Amino acid sequence: MQSDKKTANQVHVTSEVGTLRKVMIHSPDSGLGKVVPSKAQDWLFEDIVHLDTMRRGEYDYFVKLLLYFLDRDKVKGKLKEIDALANQRNFYKPEHPDYFNSNKVIDPQYLLAHILENESVKTRLVASVCAVERCSYTIHEQLLTLPPTELTKTLISGTMPDKSMIFAPIPNFIFTRDIGIVINDHILLNKPAKIARTREALLTQYIFYNHPVFKDLRDKIIEIPESEHHFLLPDGEKDSKSVTLEGGDVMIVSPDHLVIGCSERTSPYAVNQVIKILFDKNIVNKVSVVWIPKKRDYMHIDTIFTQVKKDVWVLLGSLSRYGEEMEKQDLMESLMDTKVKDRLKIIQFIKGKEDKPIHFEYLEDLLSAISENDLKSGKPTRFVYSGNNEFPFGAREQWTDSCNLLALKEGVVVGYDRNDKTAEAFKQTGFTVIGAAELLGKFENGETSPEELENTLILLPSAELSRARGGSHCMSMPLLRESI
Ligand SMILES: NC(=[NH2+])NCCC[C@H](N)C(=O)O
Numbered sequence: 001m002q003s004d005k006k007t008a009n010q011v012h013v014t015s016e017v018g019t020l021r022k023v024m025i026h027s028p029d030s031g032l033g034k035v036v037p038s039k040a041q042d043w044l045f046e047d048i049v050h051l052d053t054m055r056r057g058e059y060d061y062f063v064k065l066l067l068y069f070l071d072r073d074k075v076k077g078k079l080k081e082i083d084a085l086a087n088q089r090n091f092y093k094p095e096h097p098d099y100f101n102s103n104k105v106i107d108p109q110y111l112l113a114h115i116l117e118n119e120s121v122k123t124r125l126v127a128s129v130c131a132v133e134r135c136s137y138t139i140h141e142q143l144l145t146l147p148p149t150e151l152t153k154t155l156i157s158g159t160m161p162d163k164s165m166i167f168a169p170i171p172n173f174i175f176t177r178d179i180g181i182v183i184n185d186h187i188l189l190n191k192p193a194k195i196a197r198t199r200e201a202l203l204t205q206y207i208f209y210n211h212p213v214f215k216d217l218r219d220k221i222i223e224i225p226e227s228e229h230h231f232l233l234p235d236g237e238k239d240s241k242s243v244t245l246e247g248g249d250v251m252i253v254s255p256d257h258l259v260i261g262c263s264e265r266t267s268p269y270a271v272n273q274v275i276k277i278l279f280d281k282n283i284v285n286k287v288s289v290v291w292i293p294k295k296r297d298y299m300h301i302d303t304i305f306t307q308v309k310k311d312v313w314v315l316l317g318s319l320s321r322y323g324e325e326m327e328k329q330d331l332m333e334s335l336m337d338t339k340v341k342d343r344l345k346i347i348q349f350i351k352g353k354e355d356k357p358i359h360f361e362y363l364e365d366l367l368s369a370i371s372e373n374d375l376k377s378g379k380p381t382r383f384v385y386s387g388n389n390e391f392p393f394g395a396r397e398q399w400t401d402s403c404n405l406l407a408l409k410e411g412v413v414v415g416y417d418r419n420d421k422t423a424e425a426f427k428q429t430g431f432t433v434i435g436a437a438e439l440l441g442k443f444e445n446g447e448t449s450p451e452e453l454e455n456t457l458i459l460l461p462s463a464e465l466s467r468a469r470g471g472s473h474c475m476s477m478p479l480l481r482e483s484i
Pocket residue numbers: 043044045172175177178247248249299300302303404468469470471473474
């Protein structure tokens with residue numbers, strides 16, 4: 001393990017499953033409690049959520065787990081006290097003096113409040129937000145009078161300290177995966193496809209360029225340029241040629257290999273730019289592009305598959321080789337002739353041989369190649385399928401993020417408790433399945449520890465969280481992982 005001093009300002013991720021050491025997460029802020037039915041879809045929520053249940057009953061478990069794995073002293077032996085009603089969740093509030101304030105589990109809200117103490121940063125960021133949100137001159141002036149902590153809350157939630165709403169919240173800021181991705185020692189910032197996520201990108205840009213925690217990263221920040229002369233394109237063509245990329249479509253699977261999705265959110269133009277930049281800068285030598293259908297169900301590739309350990313992946317059966325086999329037995333599918341192969345396309349580019357891309361027929365082929373060739377797993381690759389491939393649970397559970405798991409270390413992943421059939425599939429693959437509350441109890445009484453856990457799926461309560469359409473993979477931006 002690397003010493004604390006060495007890792008303090010370090011950002012380094014070379015896999016999806018190496019032991020997690022530093023992560024960026026954003027606890028649900030008051031903006032999530034302001035999603036109204038008429039805007040829920042525009043703001044990319046499937047429903048309105050009950051904020052207190054989402055925080056206290058669900059998300060706080062995620063925080064406690066992360067702290068137990070990454071910064072144990074903050075929580076060990078203190079959980080009763082932390083969660084005592086009288087303490088009003090102050091431990092979880094970045095603006096409160098009792099905030100857990102970890103340098104391993106980091107909230108962008110905390111970092112933002114810090115950089116807004118600098119007058120020049122504050123002036124520039126407020127001007128940018130006001131331009132994006134089309135604020136009046138008066139609002140612009142009022143924002144500049146707010147102290148950093150209040151201003152931070154307003155910029156995130158859209159609500160002034162006097163409770164007036166001045167612009168939309170950014171409820172998807174809890175999905176920190178999408179705002180940027182660490183690729184080896186670089187960070188790739190996103191270019192959101194959806195208007196609802198524009199302000200998140202702006203705040204993130206300011207945090208990475210200005211916070212002292214990231215001072216060594218300044219020349220390693222990658223921003224994807226628009227295609228040349230994009231501003232000369234007629235409006236009608238702009239959309240089809242736009243450069244958009246969200247982190248849920250980017251996975252660094254081995255130090256040399258990046259997987260990138262081409263999806264509802266990430267455009268072919270962005271993929272092209274990313275490949276060029278990564279090859280030019282020698283950051284990776286291999287990029288696999290996975291084209292998935294542009295569908296709300298699968299907004300990013302990490303809604304379809306994620307890695308569990310070197311030789312195990314969880315994925316959606318209907319978009320896999322397995323799905324193709326099932327379709328062959330289905331008369332309706334044969335009549336409609338919509339083959340998996342037509343819906344999913346996988347092309348791999350190797351630096352220096354860009355003109356000879358390699359094609360993979362099925363997702364399982366790509367994932368096996370990663371496990372066996374890149375990661376030298378030394379065993380046949382195993383696949384856990386959403387809903388245990390039982391009709392109609394594959395699709396149902398994928399919708400509630402059965403395939404979107406965060407690995408805390410190799411083989412120990414976090415998922416949602418509502419995906420029963422997927423949990424069953426994990427058990428059949430030899431995994432232990434345990435609820436977050438029960439596991440935390442065992443950590444507290446010393447029955448087990450994060451080091452001792454192996455092959456485990458930890459389940460978070462998820463009735464509210466899943467309405468926001470993202471799982472633990474989406475709700476985390478790994479900043480530092482041990483190499484595997
Ligand atoms: N990496 C992910 N899959 N993120 C999920 C984001 C969910 C969010 N509501 C959106 O639609 O943008």
